[in-house]
Amino acid sequence: MPSFIAVAYVSSACRRFTAEALDALLVDARAFNATAGVSGALLHQDGSFFQYLEGPESGVAQAYSRVKRSRRHRGLIELVAAPVEQRHFSTWSMGFAEPAASELQSIAHATWRAEHRAACLHPEPSPGLALLLAFWKRAQFDRSSAA
Secondary structure, three states, X not given: OOOEEEEEEEEEEOOOOOHHHHHHHHHHHHHHXXXXXXXXXXXXXXXXXXXXXXXXXXXXXXXXXXXXXXOOEEEEEEEEEEEEOOOOOOOOOOEEEOOOHHHHHHHHHOOOOOOOOOOOOOOOOOHHHHHHHHHHHHHHHHHHHHO
């Protein structure tokens, strides 16, 4: 079974992102992530970013290194960088959503470290990941219902 790693972080935009600037950022990230074998999700709300990256350790390290070098944001706070048993965003080289500010805050301020239970073969996701996955499921349902 392949070994994956996940990284989640929050940061703030240095200046306001226009819709065109966000589109350009997503096109670039999606192309890079597809090449590196990385999947994940980017959430943005009024200059606040949350990103979750997952995939092979080398690919995630390359993508995260690009993120850390970017001058488009500041105040990067790493929430978690840890091995994961499976991908949760396997069909998204970089999914994107703009949640309500309160939802973004809930996800960003949740606990991102999973509890280790030796007796459990399939550990529960961390509270932060559980919130992100629940949000993502609702966001995807809302998009498909609106279509």
